[in-house]
Every structure is written in C-alpha cells, then in structure tokens.
Amino acid sequence: MNRHDEFIQTFTILGRDFSRAGSVSTEIKEILQEIGVPSSIIRRVAIASYEAEMNVVMYAQKGELTLTLNPETIKIEVEDEGQGIEDIELAMQEGYSTATEEMREMGFGAGMGLPNIKKNAHIFIITSSPGVGTYLKMIFYLDEERAA
Amino acid sequence: MTLQEIIKGLNLEVITGGDNLNLEVKDGYTSDLLSDVMANAQPACLWITLQTHVNIVAVAKLKDLAGIIIVNGRQPDKETRQKAQEENLPLLLSKETAFQVSGRLYQLLGKGK
C-alpha cells in the first residue's frame, strides 16, 4: 500500500562488482540533496547506505536496495541473495569480518560496516537466512530533534 | 587554506580535479580503511592514503572530501583516474610517506596550536 505522499525507487546491486561499488549510495545522496534533505541527515544516510551496499558487493550474489521517502522519514531496505549471516550478534561486533585478503588489501574488511549502520540509522533491523540471503531495514527521521 | 596552497606547500602532483583547487581545506584524515574514512573523516578534509583503487573516489564523493593524497609515490589505477576525472575530484600524489605528508599538512593547517 503506497501513501500518496511517498516516493519509492529501487536500485540493483551486483555482487563482486567492485568497480561500480558505491554508485547506488552516490545516486541516493544526489536524490536527497536535490530534494533539500538537511546535510546532517544526508551524512548519516550516506554512511549507512554505503556500508550496506558494500556488504552486498562483498558477501552476496546480488541485492536490491529500495529507497522510500515521505515527509517524515527516509527508509532504506536492502535485500540480497547470498550466503547470509549465521550469527548476527557476532557480525555486529566491531572488528569482526570475514573479508578476504584481497578485499582487505583494498581497505575493506574493517568490521565496522554493520556497527556504522547501527550508529547512523535511527532504526536498524537486520535478519538473515544462512544460504539464502540477508535483509536490512534502516529508518532515518528527517526531524532529528524528534529522533533524539 | 586552499587546496592550491597545500599543493604548493607539500609539493604534490595534481592528477585530476585541477579546476577544483580553490576549495578551502579544513582538516586532514589519514587512513587506509574505507569504513574508517566513511565513519570519521569530516567534510572538506583532505584524505591521505596509500589506497589506489577506484573505490576511493566514491568514498571521497560520499563524504564531501576536498580531495585525496596518494602517498609513497604510488600511482592510482587507470579506473581511479577516469572516475576522479569524471567527478572532478582532486587526486594528488606525493612521494613521501603517510606519516610525513600528515605531519606537514598538520603544520600547514596550523593544527595543534
């Protein structure tokens, strides 16, 4: 059920596509800038969407990111088909990473992605089925006073 | 201090973004971990790193950084140059180490005074 005042756009993210990695987050940032979202919120969204996008690139075959905007909130959902996460609590720990040596050489695999998403989204939900895929939902309130 | 002044002061080679050098640089951030830069670099700061692959351009754009200094005389990948060119992002090279470049930028910006 779509609200009449809602804007929804879906983006595809390809696993292992390191050369285009970050392009979906960049597009989202441009959309938010165009509609005049406060820069403090754009910064939060940029960090969280980039980390979520990179996790699909690094750990999944493909994923879909859906951006939903309404006058109160920015919602970003990322659903991927991939290896999934066995132990979410462990994955959420700062510093935990299963990134390959090759990824680490490129500066990925700090194990800060999921913790950074949690820090920056006002609401963050993650669920996963090992061997099937992972689903993330992040919500950002446009009115930061209300979010606090 | 403008990027142009810093380029002179640190003797940097300009690879791309040459028409974006009047930017005011506020600070620097030295790191080779992309998530660390995403989390902690401030807008309008110069990023000092030895990473050369194309993903550094997206990080710099997402964080509104003033530019990237690649250290140790490393050369950016071809893809990185192309992408930085497209985005008009200042991509700068130094033969010095991250430690040396960071120390000199710190002084130039009058930090720690």
Ligand SMILES: Nc1ncnc2c1ncn2[C@@H]1O[C@H](COP(=O)(O)OP(=O)(O)O)[C@@H](O)[C@H]1O
């Ligand atoms: N979408 C995903 N699919 C499968 N595994 C994931 C996904 N996102 C995160 N993970 C797992 O959680 C770990 C921690 O993720 P994160 O905090 O982003 O750190 P990093 O990406 O640096 O490893 C990853 O190393 C990986 O094992």
Ligand SMILES: [Mg+2]
């Ligand atoms: Mg990650």
